[in-house]
Amino acid sequence: MKSPKSLSDLMSHDKASSNLVNYQQQTSNFRAIQTLLVSILGDNIAQNIIVSNFKNSILYLETPSATIATAFKMHQSNILSHVRREINPGTVTVEMKVSPRSTLLSNLKSTAKSKSAVETKVTKSSFIPDDAANSILTISKSSDEKLRQSLERLMSHRKK
Incomplete structure (x- = not known):
């Protein structure tokens, strides 16, 4: 009887699984960036910012609000230096977009939070x-x- 293979063995054999490893690393980097944003900007501002991509040494962020984008601009150089120091030293710049897609995602998050609050009250x-x-x-x-x-x-x- 064969013994089960480890997860790292399974993930390192073919191209599709190497993509899975890349997505896993990218997701962990996005989470680290989100945590970094919370520590620098505070939870009220950071909860309205979505890490959308990291491509060609540029970190792309999105927000549903121009006000949040303006608040972010005041801290942009500080955030860039922290990202370079703690996550990826090759980061060239951080770009912020005000995006309707971000609005949709934030609405979904707030809807989920309000539903759970209503369910809690009901129970x-x-x-x-x-x-x-x-x-x-x-x-x-x-x-x-x-x-x-x-x-x-x-x-x-x-x-x-």
């Missing part, structure tokens, strides 16, 4: 209305033992 304040509780109790009385116990456990979590 924290969830309760079983009295008429539903009465129906569950009626059903439990005419059910077999296992179902009756489950329904009674459900009802014991009911907020009054």
